[in-house]
Structures are given as C-alpha cells and as structure tokens.
Amino acid sequence: MSNEIISKQSKEQLKQQVEQQRYQDxxxxxxxxxxxxxxxxWAFVVGGLICLLGQFITDYFSGLGLSKKEASNYATIVxxxxxxxxxxxxxxxxxxxxxxxxSVVPITGFANSIVAPAMEFKREGYVFGIGAKMxxxxxxxxxxxxxxxxxxxxxxWMGQGNRGL
Amino acid sequence: MNKKRGSQSxxxxxxxxxxxxxxxxxxxxxxxxxxxxxxxxxxDNLNNLDSWEQCESYMMEWAIKTAVNKDNSTMDMxxxxxxxxxxxxxxxxxxxxxxxxxxxxxxxxxxxxxxxSLLVGAIVLDGGFANKVAVAASSHHDAAERQYRFPSExxxxxxxxxxxxxxxxxxxxxxxxxxxxxxxxxxIGKIVDYGIKDPNAMGSAMAPAASDTLLRHLQDTGRAPAYxxxxxxxxxxSVGKQLVIQLMKEQGLDISSNYQDCGxxxxxxxxxxHAGASGCASSAIVFSGYIYRALxxxxxxxxxxxxxxxxxxxxxxxxxxxxxxxAHAVAVEV
Numbered sequence: 001m002s003n004e005i006i007s008k009q010s011k012e013q014l015k016q017q018v019e020q021q022r023y024q025d026x027x028x029x030x031x032x033x034x035x036x037x038x039x040x041x042w043a044f045v046v047g048g049l050i051c052l053l054g055q056f057i058t059d060y061f062s063g064l065g066l067s068k069k070e071a072s073n074y075a076t077i078v079x080x081x082x083x084x085x086x087x088x089x090x091x092x093x094x095x096x097x098x099x100x101x102x103s104v105v106p107i108t109g110f111a112n113s114i115v116a117p118a119m120e121f122k123r124e125g126y127v128f129g130i131g132a133k134m135x136x137x138x139x140x141x142x143x144x145x146x147x148x149x150x151x152x153x154x155x156x157w158m159g160q161g162n163r164g165l
Numbered sequence: 166m167n168k169k170r171g172s173q174s175x176x177x178x179x180x181x182x183x184x185x186x187x188x189x190x191x192x193x194x195x196x197x198x199x200x201x202x203x204x205x206x207x208x209d210n211l212n213n214l215d216s217w218e219q220c221e222s223y224m225m226e227w228a229i230k231t232a233v234n235k236d237n238s239t240m241d242m243x244x245x246x247x248x249x250x251x252x253x254x255x256x257x258x259x260x261x262x263x264x265x266x267x268x269x270x271x272x273x274x275x276x277x278x279x280x281x282s283l284l285v286g287a288i289v290l291d292g293g294f295a296n297k298v299a300v301a302a303s304s305h306h307d308a309a310e311r312q313y314r315f316p317s318e319x320x321x322x323x324x325x326x327x328x329x330x331x332x333x334x335x336x337x338x339x340x341x342x343x344x345x346x347x348x349x350x351x352x353i354g355k356i357v358d359y360g361i362k363d364p365n366a367m368g369s370a371m372a373p374a375a376s377d378t379l380l381r382h383l384q385d386t387g388r389a390p391a392y393x394x395x396x397x398x399x400x401x402x403s404v405g406k407q408l409v410i411q412l413m414k415e416q417g418l419d420i421s422s423n424y425q426d427c428g429x430x431x432x433x434x435x436x437x438x439h440a441g442a443s444g445c446a447s448s449a450i451v452f453s454g455y456i457y458r459a460l461x462x463x464x465x466x467x468x469x470x471x472x473x474x475x476x477x478x479x480x481x482x483x484x485x486x487x488x489x490x491x492a493h494a495v496a497v498e499v
Binding site: 019020023024026027030031032033034035039087088090092093094095096097098099100103104109112113115116117119120121123137 | 215216311315316317318319320321322323324325326359360361366369373404407408411412440
C-alpha cells in the first residue's frame with residue numbers, strides 16, 4: 001500500500017518535471033538573447049582603456065623616480081579614487097550597464113562595489129548602514145581572495161621544500 | 166443568493182462602482198507613453214524627502230487623498246482602506262495609511278496587489294460591510310531595487326529579459342452609490358509555480374499564473390475572450406506577454422487581438438528598460454489612469470484586469486527556491 005503511494009508520488013513528480021521542462025523550452029524561445037558580440041566589444045574596449053590608464057599612471061610615477069612596486073601602489077590608489085569618484089557622480093553605473101565585466105573586473109569596479117552600497121545605505125546611519133552594508137558585495141571577493149591567497153601560498157611553501165622554515 | 170461561480174470566481178449581486186481614481190508617478194514614467202494619463206509627475210525619485218521609502222509613502226498618501234477629493238468625499242466617509250506595496254512588512258503602505266487614520270487592511274500580493282485590493286474591496290462592499298472603501302498600491306524603483314537586487318549606483322549589466330520597477334502609486338474609491346464603471350466579477354487566483362528560478366525573468370515566471378487565472382475566469386463565467394474589449398495583465402513585460410498568448414493558444418483561445426500588458430504600455434523603447442515595466446504600480450497607474458479614463462469616456466466598455474505577482478523573497482531566491490506566482494482578475498464594465 002505504502003509502495004503504491006510512493007510510486008504515485010514519484011510519477012507525479014516526474015510528470016511535473018516534464019511539464020516544467022516543456023515550459024522552460026517555451027520560455028527559451030521567447031526570451032531575448034543578450035547581444036553577445038556588442039557586449040564583448042564594449043567589455044574589451046572599456047576594460048582595455050581602464051588598464052591602459054593604469055599603465056600611464058604607473059609610468060608617470062616611475063618617471064618621478066619611484067620603484068616599480070611603489071609606482072604600481074600609487075597607481076592603484078589613483079584608480080580606486082577614480083572609481084569611487086565616478087560612482088559618487090553617478091557615472092560608473094552607466095558605464096557598467098554597457099561594459100559589464102569590462103568595468104567590473106578592474107580595481108575601479110572593486111571601488112564601485114564598495115562605494116555604491118555605502119551611498120545607498122547612508123540613511124540607515126554610520127554603523128548599521130554604511131559600516132555594516134559597505135562590504136555586502138565586495139565582502140565575498142575579499143573572503144575568497146584571501147582563501148585563495150592562503151592556498152596558493154601553502155602550495156608555494158610546499159614546493160619550496162619547506163626551505164622557508 | 167450564491168455569488169460564487171465555478172471553482173474560483175465571484176459575480177457581484179450589487180456590483181461596486183469605481184467612483185474615482187488618482188495616480189502619481191516618478192519622472193521616468195512621466196516621460197513615457199502614458200504621460201497625459203497621470204495626475205502628478207514628481208520632479209525626481211526623492212521629491213525633497215529623506216529616503217526613497219518616505220517618497221513611496223508620500224505617493225500613496227497623495228494618491229488616496231486625491232482620489233477621495235476627486236470623489237467629492239471626505240476622508241471620514243471612507244469605511245476602510247485596502248492597500249499594499251512591495252517592501253518588507255508593507256513599510257510604505259503602513260507609513261502612508263498612518264497619516265490617513267482610517268480602518269485599514271494591509272494586503273500583499275506582490276505586483277498583483279492593486280487587483281487584489283480591488284477584488285477584496287468589491288467583496289467588502291457587495292457583502293454590505295461598507296459603503297465606501299479606498300484601495301491603493303505603490304512601488305518605487307530605487308526602494309525595490311535595493312531590497313530585491315543591487316544598490317542603484319552599482320555598475321551591473323541587466324539581462325534583456327529584466328524589467329524596470331515603476332515608481333508610482335495608484336488609488337481608487339469604490340462605492341455602492343455613484344457614477345462610474347462597475348466591478349462585475351472577479352476570479353481569485355491560485356499559486357502557480359513552473360519552476361522558474363531567475364528573478365530577472367519574472368515575466369516568464371508569472372505567465373502561467375496569468376493564463377491559469379484567465380482560463381479559469383473564462384470557464385467559470387462562461388465568457389469567451391471576445392466578451393471583453395480588452396484584457397490587461399499587470400506586469401508581464403514583453404516576454405511574459407508573448408508567453409500568455411502562446412499558453413492561451415495551446416488551450417484553443419486566441420487573445421492576440423484584444424490583449425495587452427500594462428508593463429508594455431508605460432515606457433518608450435528608447436528609455437532602455439529592456440522587457441518593460443514591473444512592480445505594484447505598473448497595473449495601479451495604468452488602471453487608475455489610462456484604463457479608467459477609457460472606461461469613463463466609453464472608449465472601452467468591458468475590460469478584464471489581471472494583476473500578476475511573483476511571490477519570491479530575497480531569502481527564497483538565495484536558498485535557490487523557484488518563484489511562486491499568482492494572478493487575480495477583476496472584470497470592470499461600464
């Protein structure tokens with residue numbers, strides 16, 4: 001008796017799955033596809049220009065006599081400032097709408113992901129608004145960035161045959 | 166007399182009259198296709214207030230008060246307010262109705278709230294429990310975005326199937342006496358879930374609920390789609406609209422000539438909203454503006470309005486649940 005009920009249930013589940021799949025096929029037919037080529041071109045050009053700008057800034061600081069590492073640190077600071085500033089002006093989201101990953105992946109996008117929620121949650125106060133919500137988007141990037149760095153470091157350390165210790 | 170018809174529908178014995186309506190919208194809607202059908206267009210999405218949520222409350226309060234004024238009534242003649250919005254715990258509605266100080270029932274049907282309010286309001290009136298009720302619904306683009314999606318300044322790319330939450334509020338006064346179109350019948354929807362999980366594809370998630378309720382309404386009342394001059398759905402957008410036509414076609418019913426979606430009527434193509442409008446205000450502002458005026462001038466005589474709602478939350482989405490959807494219908498006739 002109970003077996004019968006179970007087999008009836010699984011039959012119904014199967015029927016539902018088939019029905020859902022059939023509907024999904026219909027949905028796919030009517031859902032417009034993203035303009036892939038256009039998006040890729042935008043991402044390539046905008047991402048490339050941001051990186052080019054970064055290179056110019058690095059070269060400028062190198063020209064002032066800074067070491068390569070110092071120059072790239074200063075370039076990062078300038079790019080983060082620019083990303084934050086353009087977010088504040090309401091320009092960066094317009095750029096991101098078109099460029100997608102092209103403006104998300106560079107460090108300017110990271111700045112945008114911190115400043116945008118900080119602005120949004122200003123109303124909820126400095127502690128529970130800005131402080132708590134600032135990292136809602138960038139937080140996971142930081143967490144998994146650090147985890148990855150730790151794992152890579154561990155592999156590097158083992159590869160060195162523990163010479164470091 | 167039994168007012169129930171079929172399995173899910175009601176036919177009113179003394180059909181309540183929609184004696185007045187009012188609406189208010191944000192600047193983007195004001196630049197759209199229906200700009201001459203709005204009572205007030207705000208200069209921006211904050212309207213000199215401190216937060217988007219306060220702005221949404223202001224819109225609803227304004228819409229209800231203006232509808233009462235247009236009805237030549239006073240607020241104390243309103244026996245009950247029925248309203249709702251999209252925010253958690255109906256935040257905007259509660260702060261709006263607090264200032265109105267009348268008996269109140271809060272309703273949540275996501276974007277189907279306007280039709281749910283009309284439906285419940287009509288039941289209250291036809292049941293003899295009130296003489297006059299006010300119904301309203303509101304949504305605010307930025308307040309909804311930050312609750313359901315991302316901060317508005319975040320540089321993300323929206324997929325072409327995504328819809329734009331309407332900033333606005335619509336209200337209507339229902340009375341037992343007076344002049345205006347009447348709510349003659351209604352169909353209460355079931356929750357329908359076809360397993361769509363993408364909150365950027367709400368049109369396709371809601372389409373089966375809309376066609377289910379529409380089909381049930383036609384079967385219960387014994388009407389053909391051609392009985393109505395126009396059938397409107399609330400906020401399915403261009404993708405959901407095509408799916409409803411397709412799903413009805415599979416049932417042997419052709420609605421392509423007298424069916425439109427409110428979400429496809431608000432914005433212009435160049436406003437770049439992708440698949441159209443969504444939100445409680447989508448059906449609320451189109452019904453209280455364009456549709457109501459068309460009924461008053463007898464340009465349309467019989468319409469069916471289907472409010473469509475996706476009943477997901479940010480928690481259900483993050484826990485990878487599919488989107489349960491609902492649609493309610495009211496028939497409004499001159």
